[in-house]
Amino acid sequence: MEKTDIPRLELESFARVNYKVPFLKVEHYPLDANYFSIENREKYPVIDYISPNRRQFFKIFHMTAGTGILTVGLHQYVLAAGDIAFLHPDEIMSWQTTSDETGGHFCLIHPKYFERDADHILQALRNYPYFKASKAVVQLSAGQSSLVNQHFESIVKEEKSNNEDKKQAILLHLQMILLEAQRAGKTLTDAPVPESYGYIHGFLKLLESSFHVQGPDDTVKLKTAAEFAEQLHVHPNYLNSLVKEHTGKTLREHIQERLIYEAKVLLIQTDWDISNISYGLGFSGHAAFTSFFKKKENISPSIFRKSAFSQINS
Known part of the structure; x- marks a missing residue:
């Protein structure tokens, strides 16, 4: 039996029925993540969260049971069994579970996974029509969903095997998943997000855009909460209240949290001197950065870096 088109959510009913308080936990991608990972949704149930960045990871997830609300950029979808979603690294996304039941799989893929022997598949991902916010979810038939699940x-x-050619096998299955979804060709109808969510999305997008530290000479030009509110054409108190109500944290807390996350990224993923990192993050000097980092993490940046490297090499 074919499913009916996905329902649109009226803004008023969404706010009344689906907007929990606090609504979403802001989650940044793990710093020690593998270039490729796949999990069963039953063993790793997804909590309600919003992700402002994926640090280059493509994400694909397929549902075999349960329901939930997925927001990609400013497009919102109600998902159920048989739906498959494609999330581009550049998009802010959120997920809210609306059922106790869950099933299916999700995988995360970094572009570096395709280096040396599979660049053509990376290009296929980049050109794939459904890695767009307005076409992010495809509705599969029962037969197609069963094949994708297989x-x-x-x-x-x-992935769990020791086969020497397991990467080739994984990539073949991945291509078949993309093919089945493209054959289905039935993208779900999306609904516009509530205005309040739009402000949260806007703030997180502006915050994320502040962090483009590509080299030791780059500097984060971080704005104040008032400056973010001005860019969104809203009163700072209203924006702060809205963000606090639906994420559990104030604008200031989000800004500092994102700053700490970027600091950890640079400490782990670069060999830059801590003074260069301090400058790149907008601090007046090494001492100011160290004081801020220790206050938030109860450990100095240098000890954090040594600990992270020892865990990677152990």
């Missing part, structure tokens, strides 16, 4: 299960099996 491919995901095969990927899980290969």
Whole structure:
């Protein structure tokens, strides 16, 4: 039996029925993540969260049971069994579970996974029509959903194996998943997000855009809460209240949290001197950065870096 088109949510009913308080936990991607990972949604149930960045990871997830609300950029979808979603690294996304039941798989893929022997598949991902916010969810038939689930299960099996050619096998199954979704070609109808969510999205997008530290000579030009509010054409008190109500944290807390996250990224993923990192993050000097970092993490940046490197090499 074919599913009906995905329902649109009226803004008033969404706010009344679906907007929990606090609504979403802001989650940044783990700093020690593998270039490729796949998990079963039953073993790793997804909590309600909003992700302002993926640090280059493409994400694909397929549902075999349960329901939830997915927001990609400013497009919102109600998902159920048989739906598959494609999330581009550049998009802010959020997820809210609306059922106790859950099933299916999700995988995260970094472009570096395709280096040396699979650049053509990376190009296929970049050109794939459904890695766009307005076409992010595809509705599969029962037969197509079953085939996609089999491919995901095969990927899980290969990933856990010691086969020398397991990467090739994984990539073949991944291509078949993309093919099945493209054959289905039935993208779900999206609904516009509530105005309040739009402000939260706008703030997180502006905050994320502040962090483009590509080299030791780059500097984060971080704005104040009032400056973010001005860019969104809203009163600072209203924006702060809105963000606090639906994420559990103030604008200031989000700004500082994102600053600490970027600091950890630079400490782990670069060999820059801590003075260069301090400058890049907009601090007046090494001492000011160290004081801020220790206050938030109860550890100095240098000790954090040594600890992270020892865990990576252990």
